[in-house]
Structure formats: C-alpha cells, structure tokens
Amino acid sequence: MFEKVLIANRGEIALRIHRACREMGIKTVAVHSTADAGAMNVRLADETVCIGPPPARDSYLNVAAILSAATITGADAVHPGLGFLAENADFAAAVEEHGFVFIGPAPEHIRLMGDKVAAKAAAARLGIPTVPGSSGAVRDPAAAQTAAAALGYPILIKAAAGGGGRGMKVARDRAELAHMLPIAQNEAVSFFGRGEVYLEHYLDRPRHIEVQILGDGQGGVVHLGERDCSLQRSHQKVLEETPSPALNAEERGRIGALAVGAMRTLGYRSAGTLEFLYQDGEFFFIEMNTRLQVEHTISEMVSGVDIVREQLRIADGAPLGYRQAEIRLSGHAIECRINAEDPVSFRPSPGRVTDYHAPGGLGVRVDSALYQGCTVPPYYDSLISKLVIHGKTRNECLMRLRRALEEYVIGGIETTIPLHQRLIDAPEFIDGNYDTHWLERFVGRRG
C-alpha cells in the first residue's frame, strides 16, 4: 500500500480523503493556496506545501506546482478529489508520467467520458439507453416531422453547436415543430454561428438518477445502488437521497445491472458514476463522471463501503475482493449540501466563521472542514459542509435530518441551512414527489 498520498484539492473533500488515508495508515501531503494556509485539512495533514496564490489557476489547477510538490515530498500517489483537475485526462497522464500513481480511472476513460458526444456514442455501444435523437441535422419541416414521428413528441430542438441550455426549443406537436424549426435555426446561427439543429425526444418531468459504481480494472465491478439528485437549482445539486423514492426494486436492479455490465466491458477502474434521466419507468444516459462525487457519502451510508478507501486500494492494484451479491444496501440516507450563500438570494457569503457547532448523534455525519474561527475564502466553490443522515426508513431519516438541521450552528456567515429546513417541510418533498424542475419553482415561492 502507498506510504504517502498527496491530496490535490481543498476544503471538505480534501479532509474526506485525508480521513480515508489516515485510517489506512497512509501519510498525507496537503497542497494549498496562500488563502487556505489555515484550513483544517492543511492543519491535520502530515506534510503541507503551499503551491501558489489564491486564484485556482495558479494553485489548485497548477499542474507543475502540484507535481513539484509531489516530487519534493516524495509522495507515492496523487488523489485529485473532485472538481479542479479530477477529470483532466492530461493531468492524470502527467501524474503517471512523473512516476506517481493517479488515484482514479485510466486517462483514456477520463478523456472518453469528458467528450459529451463521444460519451453518448460509447454508452450506446455499451448497450446503455440514451435519449432518442435524430441521426443528424434536420434541415426542413418535412424531414423534421418524419424524424419527430419516429422519436415521439414532445420534441426538443437543439443546436448542434450549442451548450449550456442555449439554442433549445420544445415542440409539443407537428404544428409547433413546423413553427419552431426556423426560429431554432435562426437562433443557432446568431448564438453559435452555425444553423444546424437536431432533434431529441423531450423529457418534460424527468428525475436525475445516478448509479455509483466501483471497478478494479481487472474484471471486478459492483454498483452501490442509485442516488436521486433531482433537487437542483441552476443545474447544481442541492439535496440527494438514496434509495430514490421513485424507483421500484425491478427498476433498481435493472439499471444497476446495466451499469455494471457496461463498466465491465469498458474495463473501468476506480469509482465512477453513470448519470441518467428517468421518466415513466425508462432510463436515458446523460453522462458519466469519472471521479469521486460530492454525494458519494449517501451511498457509503447505506452500503457501509468507504468509497475513497476502495479508490486507494484499487489504485494500489488490489482487486475488489467482493461481488455484487455481497453488497447489502440498508436503510435510507440523505445529504444536504450546505453552501456559504444567502438562503434566499443565493449570493455568496464568504467570511470568518465566528461560531461553530456541528450536530451529532446516531446516524448523523458531517463532512466539513469548518471550525470556529476559520475563514471561508471568496475564491472557491461555496460548498462548506455536507450534512449526511442515515435512518432505517425514509421517515426516520427525515425526522433525524430535521433535528440535525435544528442543531447545526454556523455563525458569522450566511448559509443555506434555512433553505434545507424549508425544503424538508414541503409536502412534495415529504412525499418524494419531485422532478428536476421542482426545486426551481419551489425557491421561486416565498414561504
């Protein structure tokens, strides 16, 4: 096993990785910007190296500085965490070229899944259903209507050169499609300089369901169930739960087996997540994240598997050593992402944490690098804490979450704790009756 691991990240996820390393008797190297010199993950690390000034491009994205830090500290391996360089195939390759082990997937798998079009094509080849779409650009209403009839209404018209939600139009029927097509083509020209559009079947009330998988690159692959991440605001996940209130046992087994089979064929190594849209009993692949995810915690709570520990073991060359039948998922888990933001306006709220008291008790886990007197710098992501709750049933989990949110004190800065308190009292949430559009409408309401 590795003797020393360099953690190329910051904040709560750096501390999360430090914990797994220390439990395995591995020494840690924290790299940090000048803004994070007093951070908890830095204070706890066995060795620390300041790698640059506050802007991420000069520190946490500075490949040369991180590799130099690994060299001067004599680290064996590099864990990229999530965000920053975690899905940068060139970084993964550079780490290995310099003689360190990259704790993550093979660079070619990172590269494959990083290209949305190639990823979707790869998924289709691996037998994973994708959102039905036209095979190429559609030019005139007659061709569009023929393609749409095969795909089924409603239809989403997307610019081939588009992204970020721009240049998309929804058509509910034939007449709307004929009307919308030239508008979409003109918009595509004005936004992206190219008028090509293509069609996809439009899911009007999908849930975001993702499957956590672990592969050892030696034929061993398991899944740790699904996570329902439908509660999103501006495409950012806010609260995640497992199991999904929407899936039944047959659907759960089907999507899990599909994901495992595809990853075995691919020969995937390390932790990964396949993301799907789910509606009316059907799953459609969106993308794959070739890294640890923020919400990995809830899968750990129901499976008892330490995903970061598994990443470390797998990177060291160990086989999984267990099969799907040995994975037991028990109870219900919810994660609340607590951000340093105003809970109504969502304006970032960096600053000094004057008071801090984390909730505790049975089934309560807090993944956070906060402490009383620490400073939340203004340069990075606003996620400051993950409150993760486990209960035997969803109801027990919700009751426990309610009391844990009541206990949590973070003074001196604004946080989204009040948003979570409001959210878990909403009847739609309590009933598990929500899709990816629901939270946007909910935060629009004043209550």
Next chain:
Amino acid sequence: MRFGGRRPSPLAPDPDLIRTLAQLLVENGLTEIEYAVGDRLIRVSRGAPAAAAVTAPTAAPAPPLPGAGASGPVIDPGAVTAPMVGTAYLAPQPGTPTFVRLGETVAAGQPLLIIEAMKVLNEIRAPRAGRIAQILVEDAQPVEYGAVLMLIE
C-alpha cells in the same frame, strides 16, 4: 511548509534573554538590538511597531491567523520569495561556487539562486540592489510557493 510529519515548532522565546536585551536597549539609549545564535535571531526594538520579533529563519511564513484574510503574512520588503514550488540550489552547478555569499553586495537583477521545478531550472534574481543580509535556504532544499529565500538590506 511542513515536512516529515513534524509540526512547525516556533522558536520558543526565552523571557530572560529578551529581558536582558531590553535592559541593554534602555541602558545604552538604543532603539533596536539584534541577537543571533546559530540560525536563531531575536530582535528587540523600541518605538518601532514590533516590540519583540522572533523569527525562525528556515521556516516558511507562519500560517496566517484565522480571519487574517487571504493577503497572507506581511513580508519584509527586502525578502526574496519563491515564485514557485520546487528545489532550491544556491550554485549554478554541483561543485561550483554559490551565486552569492552572505554579506555580499548585489545589483538588482543579479542571479541569487535556482529553483528547479518540473525539471526546469528557474533563475531567481535580486529584486533590488543591496547587501545579502540572510540566506534562509540550504542548497538542494525543497521550497514552497512564497517561502522567504533570502533577505536583502
């Protein structure tokens, strides 16, 4: 920077020594007195902002106090700091004389040392003219971003 699991142990101030130095200061009508033993330095001054400054020369800048903000610690204007993480070399090549010596007067832009990062040798030059008052790194010592390498007076 912290290596080998050792916590940074700030130079423990010796109250008796500081008291003696302070007395000498008053008795002789001085405004500042510096006392160095080996690589440890104690400076006691009157009227200046710092009453008793204790520096641990080879240590990186102390972590800022919680809430001190992101500007980082105040650095001596004559400090030469590392612009990157890497390994510091005081001589152009192994076995050759060092670029500069303690007490030597240097011109602005004169090479002081090399930092090797990613197998590239980066020459660090004097930001201003003056006398090399302190050399705070040893040859082949790893340095982190912002570490104080030398002081120029």
